[in-house]
Amino acid sequence: MAGNGDTILRVEHLTMRFGGLVAVDDLSFEARQGNITALIGPNGAGKTTVFNCITGFYKPSEGRIGLRHGDASVWGELETLTDSGKRRLARAHGTLYQLERMPEYLVTQQARVARTFQNIRLFPGMTVLENLLVAQHNRLMLASGYTLFGILGFPSYATAERAAIEKARLWLERIGLLSRADDSAGDLPYGAQRRLEIARAMCTDPLLLCLDEPAAGLNPRESAELNALLLAIRDEHAISILLIEHDMSVVMEISDHVVVLDYGVKIADGESEAVRNDPKVIAAYLGVADEDVAKVEAEVGL
Amino acid sequence: MADGAPNQRVDMARALRDAGFTALLAFGLFLPLIGFQTVTNIRNDLILTTRWPLLFAIVAVVGAGRLAFSLVFEPWLKQRTLRPVAAAPAGWRAVFAKWFTPFAIGFVIVYPPLVVALNGFGGAVKWIDNFGIQILIYVMLGWGLNIVVGLAGLLDLGYVAFYAVGAYSYALLAKTFGLAFWLLLPLAGILSSFWGILLGFPVLRLRGDYLAIVTLAFGEIIRIVIINWVDLTNGYAGITGIPRPTFFGIPFNADDDGFAAVFGLEFSPLYRVIFLYYVILALALLTAFVTVRLRRLPVGRAWEALREDEIACRSLGINTTNTKLTAFAMGAMFAGFAGSFFATRQGFISPESFTFLESATILSIVVLGGMGSQIGVAIAAIAMIGGTEIMRELDFLKQIFGPTFDPTQYRMLLFGFAMVLIMIWRPRGLIATREPSVFLKERKSISADLINEGHG
Numbered sequence: 006m007a008g009n010g011d012t013i014l015r016v017e018h019l020t021m022r023f024g025g026l027v028a029v030d031d032l033s034f035e036a037r038q039g040n041i042t043a044l045i046g047p048n049g050a051g052k053t054t055v056f057n058c059i060t061g062f063y064k065p066s067e068g069r070i071g072l073r074h075g076d077a078s079v080w081g082e083l084e085t086l087t088d089s090g091k092r093r094l095a096r097a098h099g100t101l102y103q104l105e106r107m108p109e110y111l112v113t114q115q116a117r118v119a120r121t122f123q124n125i126r127l128f129p130g131m132t133v134l135e136n137l138l139v140a141q142h143n144r145l146m147l148a149s150g151y152t153l154f155g156i157l158g159f160p161s162y163a164t165a166e167r168a169a170i171e172k173a174r175l176w177l178e179r180i181g182l183l184s185r186a187d188d189s190a191g192d193l194p195y196g197a198q199r200r201l202e203i204a205r206a207m208c209t210d211p212l213l214l215c216l217d218e219p220a221a222g223l224n225p226r227e228s229a230e231l232n233a234l235l236l237a238i239r240d241e242h243a244i245s246i247l248l249i250e251h252d253m254s255v256v257m258e259i260s261d262h263v264v265v266l267d268y269g270v271k272i273a274d275g276e277s278e279a280v281r282n283d284p285k286v287i288a289a290y291l292g293v294a295d296e297d298v299a300k301v302e303a304e305v306g307l
Numbered sequence: 308m309a310d311g312a313p314n315q316r317v318d319m320a321r322a323l324r325d326a327g328f329t330a331l332l333a334f335g336l337f338l339p340l341i342g343f344q345t346v347t348n349i350r351n352d353l354i355l356t357t358r359w360p361l362l363f364a365i366v367a368v369v370g371a372g373r374l375a376f377s378l379v380f381e382p383w384l385k386q387r388t389l390r391p392v393a394a395a396p397a398g399w400r401a402v403f404a405k406w407f408t409p410f411a412i413g414f415v416i417v418y419p420p421l422v423v424a425l426n427g428f429g430g431a432v433k434w435i436d437n438f439g440i441q442i443l444i445y446v447m448l449g450w451g452l453n454i455v456v457g458l459a460g461l462l463d464l465g466y467v468a469f470y471a472v473g474a475y476s477y478a479l480l481a482k483t484f485g486l487a488f489w490l491l492l493p494l495a496g497i498l499s500s501f502w503g504i505l506l507g508f509p510v511l512r513l514r515g516d517y518l519a520i521v522t523l524a525f526g527e528i529i530r531i532v533i534i535n536w537v538d539l540t541n542g543y544a545g546i547t548g549i550p551r552p553t554f555f556g557i558p559f560n561a562d563d564d565g566f567a568a569v570f571g572l573e574f575s576p577l578y579r580v581i582f583l584y585y586v587i588l589a590l591a592l593l594t595a596f597v598t599v600r601l602r603r604l605p606v607g608r609a610w611e612a613l614r615e616d617e618i619a620c621r622s623l624g625i626n627t628t629n630t631k632l633t634a635f636a637m638g639a640m641f642a643g644f645a646g647s648f649f650a651t652r653q654g655f656i657s658p659e660s661f662t663f664l665e666s667a668t669i670l671s672i673v674v675l676g677g678m679g680s681q682i683g684v685a686i687a688a689i690a691m692i693g694g695t696e697i698m699r700e701l702d703f704l705k706q707i708f709g710p711t712f713d714p715t716q717y718r719m720l721l722f723g724f725a726m727v728l729i730m731i732w733r734p735r736g737l738i739a740t741r742e743p744s745v746f747l748k749e750r751k752s753i754s755a756d757l758i759n760e761g762h763g
């Protein structure tokens with residue numbers, strides 16, 4: 006498993022306990038670069054907890070979460086990084102991060118992992134454009150000389166802001182919200198808010214995009230548009246996507262790889278086709294005992 | 308509510324019942340308060356007298372008021388809500404929005420000469436000092452607190468602490484080392500923002516009510532330290548003889564090298580007042596300018612984003628710790644400026660000037676004005692502080708209510724009443740809409756119900 010060619014994210018023996026409750030139990034999986042990896046499972050399986058651990062919102066009780074930038078050969082140094090006790094290890098050909106050691110804002114800022122939320126978290130009182138500019142905070146902060154040059158009105162900031170607006174414009178065009186750029190984000194319909202949240206995450210320039218149920222509450226047409234958007238993000242920007250999803254049409258159509266969780270334990274891991282036919286997965290989703298699986302399979306036409 | 312017509316007919320029986328019930332309530336309430344009165348008679352005994360006519364007059368007024376409310380006001384209100392909202396003419400609004408700020412700035416600049424021309428040298432001091440300077444100090448404090456409360460959404464009930472730090476920094480440094488005002492002004496700002504950061508650290512994890520309580524305590528701690536550190540601050544007695552401002556080295560006094568003599572004018576205390584007016588005007592405009600700039604910078608957007616959703620902020624790689632601390636530091640810095648100005652203007656400071664009531668006044672200016680709105684805060688400051696001063700001028704009321712009537716005593720009552728009314732009609736403050744900091748095609752104001760108030 007170690008040093009697997011195109012792995013970008015490696016979750017190893019991840020365990021998260023809340024008091025006596027084990028939300029995630031000894032979970033290990035990998036996400037490959039340029040792939041869409043889906044994390045599925047029934048409600049309460051611990052999927053969002055895994056996300057919160059990866060993106061630094063939770064400190065895992067145990068386990069290691071490695072992420073690489075640059076060349077895959079840098080994975081060979083993972084043990085060195087772990088032993089050093091540091092957050093990152095930079096080599097000429099690539100950089101390794103240990104995400105469980107980083108606070109959430111550095112996971113986005115340095116390790117370049119962006120995320121969206123299950124219950125949309127936009128800035129409703131700010132315009133659509135402002136939402137996308139807030140996402141480019143760190144670059145703009147640098148350009149404004151940590152506010153000092155910006156206050157004095159140096160042109161470097163104006164240039165950087167124009168570039169940021171241009172980038173926001175491109176994304177708005179992409180998600181079909183250009184005409185609503187100056188409306189407040191809270192005024193948008195639900196599906197548009199979902200797309201805007203994805204665009205906002207993309208504006209942080211991520212290498213790994215984590216989407217928590219992006220298709221929840223979307224109608225079939227919006228769901229299809231979302232699929233197209235995610236595939237485009239993967240193909241054009243060479244970005245790896247990790248996604249939690251309940252909508253099987255989204256999962257099966259676009260994921261390259263599926264990991265199934267149930268009660269915090271991984272019950273299946275593989276190509277979407279293989280996972281779909283896994284009796285354990287069917288049992289977990291439909292809630293039947295193992296011996297009844299054949300009957301259920303027949304009923305649902307598998 | 309099925310069909311409108313029968314409901315709109317005034318229900319006389321219900322109105323009378325309500326009025327009677329209200330009158331009964333008023334009778335029960337005012338009987339002990341007004342109906343009975345204890346007076347000392349000539350032998351110094353306490354005797355109980357009754358005031359039935361006054362009591363029944365008040366009960367009648369309350370009952371009639373309730374009747375009028377049910378018969379006239381309620382139908383009118385219902386009609387009003389049923390009527391479609393007439394959109395304000397867009398052109399008029401745009402013109403107003405465009406010209407209001409330049410006009411207001413122009414007015415405050417020509418205000419002193421205008422007042423002098425209208426009232427003469429003697430009468431102008433009151434208008435420039437009590438109205439001009441006093442209001443501008445609060446406008447500046449309101450704008451400073453607006454950064455913390457309005458933009459970053461961090462409820463700060465101890466803002467006056469930074470005002471006190473600024474005032475005492477100036478007073479002590481100027482008295483001890485004889486440093487000049489223009490040197491100590493930035494220094495007082497730096498010291499205040501240092502205390503702002505010091506307050507910021509422990510409260511970073513607190514939100515909402517808890518944040519409010521800790522900031523309230525911080526304000527009191529600073530005041531109590533000032534009271535008790537007698538060696539340094541002279542405790543309750545305060546600091547006297549704080550150096551007064553000079554016109555770039557020329558003092559405002561009646562000496563031969565004083566301002567009036569140097570410029571060949573007749574001596575008048577008005578020159579110092581006018582100078583102070585322009586100093587605080589410049590400071591207030593600086594606050595406004597910096598705030599407007601900051602809102603368009605990433606740090607300002609991060610403040611507003613923090614108010615809207617802190618978790619989302621963190622997911623976008625924003626260091627919320629630094630963002631909160633800069634908000635506290637910036638807000639405190641402007642309070643420090645205002646504080647050092649206050650010290651040089653008064654020439655005397657004591658802990659009395661930095662009580663919780665001051666924090667509450669500044670906070671209510673921000674809340675009444677509309678959190679985040681510069682113009683709203685300025686209007687609220689004029690109404691609140693100018694209103695207080697106007698109370699002193701209402702001497703004609705003495706002819707109505709008798710010579711013992713002191714209108715300033717009713718200040719708090721009237722403010723409480725005004726605040727209740729504003730919170731009913733404009734629950735999010737006078738100017739509740741938010742102007743976006745940047746736009747692609749057109750600037751559209753954002754309605755108040757979409758804007759979060761922040762949760763600390």
